[in-house]
Amino acid sequence: MIAFKYEKTDGAEYISHLDLLRHVDRTLRRAGIKVAYSQGFHKHPRIFLGNPVPLGVRSLSEYGAIDADFCGDFKEAFNACSPRGIKCLAFKQTAEKPNFAESITACRYEAEGINAFDTARFFERDGLVITDLRGRTADVMPRVLALERRQDRLCFTLRCGENNLRPDLFCSVICGIYGGEVRDIVKTDSYGRNVF
């Protein structure tokens, strides 16, 4: 298998996860990289992407894997045929399926446009209650792992996968408390097993 790290930016942050899968499939076909197919009744190419990044959130740290026998320079071949903003950053051959959807447990983001506040005192809060898109409320404080300000950007690390916290939702809650309007959110790092 080939595990690869890629970015989703430069307009591609508006492409949905389902469409992204189609684009990766087509990119590989254009690049002449033959992907193995599943053996079920509805055959599908064995392309595995990590958890979806919310629409509008740019990412410099996405991971995926494909089942393909390809010995050449995957990055070069992929990037020559991929749409704008979906570019491979690194790759490696692996014996086993890395299952990034499970193995990545936290991600770091940077957001622009949130008013400055005392980030050191943030964790002294009693909790951080959010209402998700389905109207359920939860205290997500334990899912916020780190928070700091760097110039005009708020940098934060959130849990991912199980006990996931969406960065866009987090930002809108923070804006609700401290003011501001988010202009840009970008995922800069992913943490967990198998990342490289």
Place this chain on the structure above:
Amino acid sequence: MGCVNRIDIGSLRGLLLKCEKPSRYTGGEYGAPQPVPDAGGFNFCACFPDLYEVGTSNLGIKIVARSFEERGMCADFCFAPARDFGGGLKEAGVPLYSLALKAPLKDFDMLGFSLQYELSYTNMLYMLDLAGIPLTRAEREGGRWPLIAAGGPCAVNPEPLADFIDVFFIGDGESVDADVAEIYKKHGGATRDFYREISGLDGVYVPALTDIEYAENGEVKKISGVTRVKRALVSDLDAAVYPEKFAVPNCESVHDRAVLEVMRGCYRGCRFCQAGFIYRPVRKRSVQTLTRQACELIKNTGYDEVSLNSLSTGDYGRLRELISSLKEHLPPEVTLALPSLRADSFEGGFAQDARKTSLTFAPEAGTQRLRDAINKDITEEEILRAAKSAFDAGYSAVKLYFMLGLPTETEEDLDGICAICEKIRALYSAEKRKKALRLSVSVATFVPKPFTPFQWEAQADEATIKARQDRLIKRLPRGVRLSWSAYYPSLLEAAFARGDRRLGKVLKAAYENGCTFDGWDNLFNERGWRDAFERCGISPHIYVRERGTDEVLPWDHIDVLVEKSFLAKERERAYAGKVTGSCAAGCKGCGLQKNCPAAGGAK
């Protein structure tokens, strides 16, 4: 145009995230052309008055844009934004922009609208309005606005849009559109001399140079000024411009696959079918060219499906050879789609993808008598044989298309629809099969169109259509799924298809009433349309009535090269129940003999 006014997508982030499928509006598609502003001294934007998913599936605009690119000119695209994004742009004061350059539409030299169906006309006004361009020619006069052009099948009766469009392209757009651009450059803009010069070209109609007078009874009395506009005709399709790269849409489009245009035109001449007349004569691409184009497209797009498009792909004489050539040269996982097979040319062997279970046939009418009257030239036996070979090839679902309100239709013809369904069901259950049969019937209301033998016919009224729909609902065998279309949109389609200039104000009023996306059932605003007709003091019914044979028709100054006397003769034959049959079996003398390869008139 320069680079001064580009729209910054970043500034639209908030709006994009509030809208459904924001990737419709961001551009950057793989394989999309990368136009250079002012290249070749001319900036063209192909505009499609429907959603991104629909427009990116259209082949015509790709061909037209390619013809500008081939001359070194700048060509970009724009699609109608859904109401959420369109409303947001308006609120934010951001003008509608092109996809690749993100340049406001008003900065282009020419906008070319593709008119594929009458129910997209309000969307054209919607796009102009969002672009900040005055809607009518009169309001734009003297200002520095782009030339507003339109082409496509609906342009054969351009009159309902004459208030809004500066230049219509009638017929094949492969070369004449860019010819007009060259002349525009020569004159330094849309001057009086420019219009005079282009009106001399085949395929160009300048509504400002033609006057229409109306009689008191509402009929057209006289057409004066430029009174004959010949359709542009590409005689050698094999050598014609074809995009060997398609932009792969950001989000799934309605026809998300590579498309080959196997033929243009159709031999059959079904009397209700406008495409069967306005695209004459039949012109084909060679197996060699099509194979090369398919391989290029698959390589450049990464699609896993190639669709063999034409009005009737089964009539491509070398279909078998084409299919085996494609299978030989394309990667093995690529499947072929044959979307327009007539029942008499269907063979189980064409069954393509094992996962496909549904097949659609269009008998159009329920009895042999009516099928003969519309020159469908297909027998019940052929329909049943096709169904049987589909079932034997593993298909378990069949969809049948019929029309209601065809000239000479009686209740017997409706009962014929029920009888065909019974027979198909019996055929399916005659053998033991794995799955239950799914049989659906779809009935549309017949819309008489210009340049067909039925161009003089009345459209059936609402009560008649309702009664016929009811009869089917009551009498179709149990288990057959019936779907039918609403009457009012068909009435509008009929009014605009055979309308005249006076409908311009109705269209504008309807747009002002909030009518857009009229072709979308869920967005159709019947009240807005009814009110528009009422306010303008015009009844749609004057356009759907039967036309006298000696009446001046609103499209009489457009010459699609098929003779009016041939159409009249075909109408007589319809009433006599006589089949004319396929041109491939012998020339019927429609007027295009000189240009027609099948008639020996061209290569």
